[in-house]
Amino acid sequence: MTRKPLILDVDGTLLRTDMLFETFWSAMGRAPIDTLRVAAGNLSDRARLKAELAALADCRVDLMPVDENVRDMAQQAAEQGHEVILASASDESLVTALAAHHGLSGRVFASDGVNNLKGEAKADALVEAFGERGFHYAGNDASDVAVWTKADDVIMVGDQPAARAALEDEGHAVTQLPGGWSWASLIKAMRPHQYVKNVLLLLPIIAAHNFGLSAFLPVLLAIVSFSAAASCIYLVNDLLDIDADRLHPTKRKRPFASGALPVKTGMFAVLGLAAVALGVAALLNAAFLGVVVLYMILSLAYSLKLKRMRWVDIATLAALYTIRVVAGAAAAQVYVTGYMLVFIFPVFVTLGCVKRLTELTLATSDDRLPGRGYGRPDRSDLLNVAGLGMFGALMVFFLYTFTEQARSLYPTQWLLWVAMLPIGGWLFRMVSLGYKGKQDYDPIVFAMRDRHGISLILFALTLMFYAAGLFQNAFGF
Template identity: 30%
Template sequence: MHHPNSKSVRKSAFNQQTPMLLLKQLRPKQWTKNLLIFAAPLFSFETVNAATLIHTIAGFFLLCFISGCVYIINDYCDREADRNHPVKQHRPMASGQLNPNLALIFGAILLIGSLAASALLNPLFTVLLGCYFLMNVAYSFRLKHVVIIDIMIIAAGFVLRAIAGGLVIHVPFTPWFLLCTMLLSLFLAIGKRRHELVLLQEDKGSHRKVLDHYSLELLDQFSGIVTTATIISYSLFTFTSGRTIHLMWTIPLVIYGMFRYLYLIHIEKKGGAPDRVLFEDRHILVTVLIYVICVIGILAYFE
């Protein structure tokens, strides 16, 4: 007698939860990676106004939606395997809370809508989002298993985010800006792989096939090369980018931030999720905030 009522209550609860489950499926916790889109407005501080800020914020969310569509495809294809994973089994599709077909339809609508909206900001931004989407889908299905290419694709994703920031506010890039972004992204990607390799050696359930082709020694050598190149490139950027030479005062902050991240990877055994480290490690968070304040202050008063 009570069964129909209880079923309708469960169905009603499911319907009410669906929007939240769809939002969770887009993995908003990982949206912090897309904050890199604000790098271009930061270094073009003197041209920033209300309109450019609104465009950048809009571009940020469109980038988040496009990356969310990749997560939907990823989780749809991996939902059976994810059910046997201690952490991933709680994802909306793997847990059975979210209808996989509904998630796919939602993703298709979101993808088309986001690409259409991006054309209003800059048609080149639409092209970039399309490339970003295709690159990440290719990474999810194939390229994440190809040694070295996998970390370069992760780095390329960060570079595209930085370029997106310039496209939405129509400002040109300097080669140094793109080079520094690429090297810093490689630095983070190598740290992520090293963290996963340590977990694999400790038998903590890491299951990336590509890790079989890496060693700690190789990744440490990669990291040393990229760390050195990043610091040199950033230093040259502050002197030769055509901006005020006083940007050189931010070099110690970049060095400290990178050294702190290396400390977290090697000593604290962290670094698997760079976006989480930014908010979980107080030292890096404070360093980033001081860096942003310094760049704004220097560009505002010395140019």
């Protein structure tokens, strides 16, 4: 007796992702202008939109995360003699490639550039091919109800209580498999641990010795705005880097790359976070809003293009950190000296080199890093540039000690020269640990957890505060 075929939906069922959104972000990474043009011009024609995005994109279906429960069920069905067929609203070029990769039936049902095979259209196509109740169907979406009602056995990925009850009332045998996503995955993708970088917004008021609430409270709001902006860009960066992350030894566990968080959910989160970042910035002042907009534009340019350009990526990273200092000054409406900015920039050039050194040292092969322009032969050049950054930062700091502003803020000048020792020691430690691969992939996050490094930074700050007479004024010594 011929067994009824098992029909598998793809997006959210066999795959823990959605091919339409995967193709959009893959195409954005390759040709952003063309992608936006295609998306805007075909919003009302989903079949054509999917076909054109698939043509623009370079998606690796072999890397897309699979739902293990669905895969195991399909394998058992195949062993029992069932034909396992993919039926998806995604473009047929991708669905065919996916079926071939997983060794499934070469007969697929998919959108073809003219017809969008979703909901009723998919149900009609399957009934025409196999007859009503002539197939079993696994799906996960509300649009799959139209197909489930025409199927025999129903496999439901995720919890849809109302649909399940209605199907069982109609006499369908319903098997439910776990599915869905968690808020924990979204929070992880937002990387709140990276918010520690926004302590840089406090530097202008610390350097100006302005510790009043009138300066401190606006900076706290500014940190909220920058944190939302940073999370927004992290999500965009991860969406653009999905394939590269899936090839990375540790980044493949990120929520989008692993399929723990749907791409569509991430896109809604991007819009929400952008609204928070710009809304809070607008509440502060126009100058700070302008800095936030600049930060987001430069961050987006980095994600789309600049991070793939050797040395330009490091300069951009340093600029993004420096912008945080400018943002703190704009929020608190305090003056930030050119010396501070010129000092900060080479410090972050050094840390940008440390980031790449760490990645190259921890890489498992001599190939260029996925999505980056560096390979292991570049380690010596990165080390040299890091050394130049260290020297440049310390030289600028030294020259600053002779300015009129430095003399007025720091009467005990020689203590500033002593403070250069722990600053230089901290920079040397960061470079050394990065070169040896003993760091996290993000040097700033590592620095906030490194007890020895924190001790050096606190020692330098103590010397600077003492040079400024702050301890004497506060404690009378």
